[in-house]
Amino acid sequence: MKLTAKQRLFADEYIKSGNATEAYIKAGYSVKNNGSAKAASSRLLTNVNLKHYIDAKMAEIESHKIADAKEVLEFYTRVLREEETEEVAMATARDVITIRKKPSMKDKLSAAREIMKRYPLDDPVVKAQLRKLDADTRISEARAKSYEDGGQDVTKAVGTFIDLLKEGVDQNHENQSKQSSDS
Structure with a gap:
């Protein structure tokens, strides 16, 4: 994009005001x-x-208006740590x-849940779901x-993947049974 300094200044001013003549x-x-400024600016x-x-430039401006994932997680963390407050009229x-009120326990629990959705850790159910998705993907690719x-013979490949999937589900079921009996 080769623009002269005046063209760049014109574009920046146009973005600010929306008025090409100005x-x-x-x-x-x-x-x-x-009249001549209007005609020249239109050209x-x-x-x-x-x-x-x-x-x-407009896309850049718009992208700054929308929160990204990191910003959202930082907000949830601030709520969880009681660093965010809200004004309440009394x-x-x-x-x-008006007073500044810290987040309630309900707000903090909600923030914690939202954070944990993004970090499932070692949840056996999530692991089983991921294995199933992986197996489904491999079946589709085969x-x-x-x-x-x-x-060529897909039945054999699909059968193998289904066996692997069943094996993973059975193993997950056994692990959950052990956890239940240990409690």
């Missing part, structure tokens, strides 16, 4: 009157490189006052490869 004048272009807006620059005999190879 941006053209603020960018330092010489104009005889508003300038048809410049492909300038359009790409404006689109890129009525007194004479007036209404079927696709079989079709590509002209339909």
Whole structure:
């Protein structure tokens, strides 16, 4: 994107105000009157490189408005640690006052649940679900490869994957039974 300094300034001013004529004048272009500035700014807006620059800047601005996963997790952590507060209005005999309130136990538990959804640790159910998904993926890939190879014996490959899946589920069931009896 090769833009002159004036073109870049024009684009930045246009992004701020949304007014091409005003941006053209603020960018330092010489104009005889508003009519000529309007016509020249309209022509300038048809410049492909300038359009790409404006689109890129607008996308950058929009991306800063949306919270990313890290920011959300940091918020949940601040709630859990009681670092976030909220203003609550309270009525007194004479007036209404606002106080800063720490998160309730319910809010902290909700934040903890949201964090743990992203970090399942060693949950046996989650492990079993992941094994099943992995096995389903391998079965699908084997079927696709079989079709590509002209339909060779998929039944054997699918049977093997199903056996592995059953073995993993049975093992998970045994582990859960042990945990239940130990409790």
